[in-house]
Amino acid sequence: xxxxxxxxxxxxxxxxxxxxxxxxxxxxxxxxxxxxxxxxxxxxxxxxxxxxxxxxxxxxxxxxxxxxxxxxxxxxxxxxxxxxxxxxxxxxxxxxxxxxxxxxxxxxxxxxxxxxxxxxxxxxxxxxxxxxxxxxxxxxxxxxxxxxxxxxxxxxxxxxxxxxxxxxxxxxxxxxxxxxxxxxxxxxxxxxxxxxxxxxxxxxxxxxxxxxxxxxxxxxxxxxxxxxxxxxxxxxxxxxxxxxxxxxxxxxxxxxxxxxxxxxxxxxxxxxxxxxxxxxxxxxxxxxxxxxxxxxxxxxxxxxxxxxxxxxxxxxxxxxxxxxxxxxxxxxxxxxxxxxxxxxxxxxxxxxxxxxxxxxxxxxxxxxxxxxxxx
Numbered sequence: 151x152x153x154x155x156x157x158x159x160x161x162x163x164x165x166x167x168x169x170x171x172x173x174x175x176x177x178x179x180x181x182x183x184x185x186x187x188x189x190x191x192x193x194x195x196x197x198x199x200x201x202x203x204x205x206x207x208x209x210x211x212x213x214x215x216x217x218x219x220x221x222x223x224x225x226x227x228x229x230x231x232x233x234x235x236x237x238x239x240x241x242x243x244x245x246x247x248x249x250x251x252x253x254x255x256x257x258x259x260x261x262x263x264x265x266x267x268x269x270x271x272x273x274x275x276x277x278x279x280x281x282x283x284x285x286x287x288x289x290x291x292x293x294x295x296x297x298x299x300x301x302x303x304x305x306x307x308x309x310x311x312x313x314x315x316x317x318x319x320x321x322x323x324x325x326x327x328x329x330x331x332x333x334x335x336x337x338x339x340x341x342x343x344x345x346x347x348x349x350x351x352x353x354x355x356x357x358x359x360x361x362x363x364x365x366x367x368x369x370x371x372x373x374x375x376x377x378x379x380x381x382x383x384x385x386x387x388x389x390x391x392x393x394x395x396x397x398x399x400x401x402x403x404x405x406x407x408x409x410x411x412x413x414x415x416x417x418x419x420x421x422x423x424x425x426x427x428x429x430x431x432x433x434x435x436x437x438x439x440x441x442x443x444x445x446x447x448x449x450x451x452x453x454x455x456x457x458x459x460x461x462x463x464x465x466x467x468x469x470x471x472x473x474x475x476x477x478x479x480x481x482x483x484x485x486x487x488x489x490x491x492x493x494x495x496x497x498x499x500x501x502x503x504x505x506x507x508x509x510x511x512x513x514x515x516x517x518x519x520x521x522x523x524x525x
Contacts, residue, residue: 178402179417183246187271187406191352192344195399199341202303202398203334248273275411283415288408288473291466292401295356296420298363298459299397301427306390307333309432317439317449318378328378332391340395347396352404353471357464359400362393364460371453375445390456407474431455 177197185193245253248265252258262273283289310329314320320328347355370386377383401420409416438452 178421179414180243180246182402182406182413182417183248183270183272185272186269189344189348190272190406191347191355191399191403194402195340195342195344195347198398198402199337199339199343199395202337202340202395207330207334246270272406272413273411274414278412278415280415280419283409283412283419286409286416288470289416289419291463291470292404292408292416293420293424294459295360295397295463295467296401296424297427298456298463299359299394299401301424302363302431302456302459303333303336303391303394303398304425304428305431305435306394308428309435312436312439313449314378317375317446318383319376320378324378328387332387335388336391336395338395339392340398343396343399347400347403350400352400352402352407353467353474355400356397356404357467357471359393359397360460360464360467362389363397364457364464366390366393367453367456367460371450371457373450375447375449386453390453408470 178194181193181197182190244250246265247268247270248261251261251264256264262275265273307329310332311322311325314325314328315322343355350358366386366389368386369382370390373380373383373386401424402417405413405416405420434455435449435452438455439446439448441448443451
């Protein structure tokens with residue numbers, strides 16, 4: 151096999167290893183387990199927003215280091231950054247209370263009660279394997295929203311250098327700056343969106359973000375060639391990137407509402423399949439760019455893929471919100487019928503499951519004693 155062929159397969163293997171670590175999205179799920187429901191949007195926005203700034207920063211650095219560094223040098227530098235951070239995570243990260251109790255042998259009903267007493271609000275219930283999450287249609291609505299927002303973010307980080315360099319005929323450094331600005335601004339907006347997401351709720355915030363992506367990409371698509379600073383390019387980029395960052399955090403906020411007690415399998419499904427937008431959308435953009443449009447307008451028209459995908463996502467999200475509202479009304483009515491309509495506190499889905507599973511002869515004090523026995 152030629153030398154380049156051997157290097158190519160080594161490159162593919164390295165990509166599989168790196169991609170496996172990225173695509174499992176375990177940290178996103180862990181943030182949901184540790185954060186309070188009322189502030190989970192804020193927690194997700196800070197975590198994801200700061201973390202997602204890295205692709206944008208490196209898009210700016212690559213044209214700079216490429217003049218004096220080899221590709222091997224750049225990846226050795228990247229490894230020197232990632233290895234220490236992984237060691238710190240390995241040493242410092244711990245499981246949420248429920249998983250600690252369950253792994254210690256505490257019965258599941260007691261583990262649930264202890265975790266609630268310690269403040270953990272999101273607790274796994276029922277069958278948390280992947281297959282039930284895959285066959286539940288509502289989860290794929292969230293997958294599609296994440297495909298458009300986060301997958302679309304990754305796709306544009308990859309596509310922006312080509313779009314700016316080839317379509318607007320800028321230099322490599324300027325194309326890197328445009329890409330870096332898009333990536334950093336999108337992540338910055340995600341970091342700032344948490345409090346607003348918590349106030350609006352995951353459903354409303356997701357739909358607002360999707361509308362912004364659709365409108366921004368529609369404006370952006372009208373950009374003429376060799377015009378990187380015309381108003382359609384600037385305004386379209388700003389709206390699309392801001393809305394994409396806003397929607398990223400909102401999708402994570404919506405997971406516990408759509409599938410209570412199933413954030414691990416659903417979050418993994420959304421992260422893995424939704425992130426595939428970062429690999430599939432650039433292929434579509436490239437095909438449209440190669441079509442025979444006047445003045446190579448296919449580069450701009452390709453951005454309308456986001457408009458179409460966003461519009462579809464909005465319709466499905468509206469349907470999902472309506473369905474969940476109806477289910478919540480039915481659940482509250484059932485609880486009132488079961489426990490009476492007096493001063494009863496309406497339980498959420500997880501608390502309701504805990505009450506059903508818990509042994510009737512064990513009160514919270516006894517459960518706390520059990521917890522203290524294990525410590």
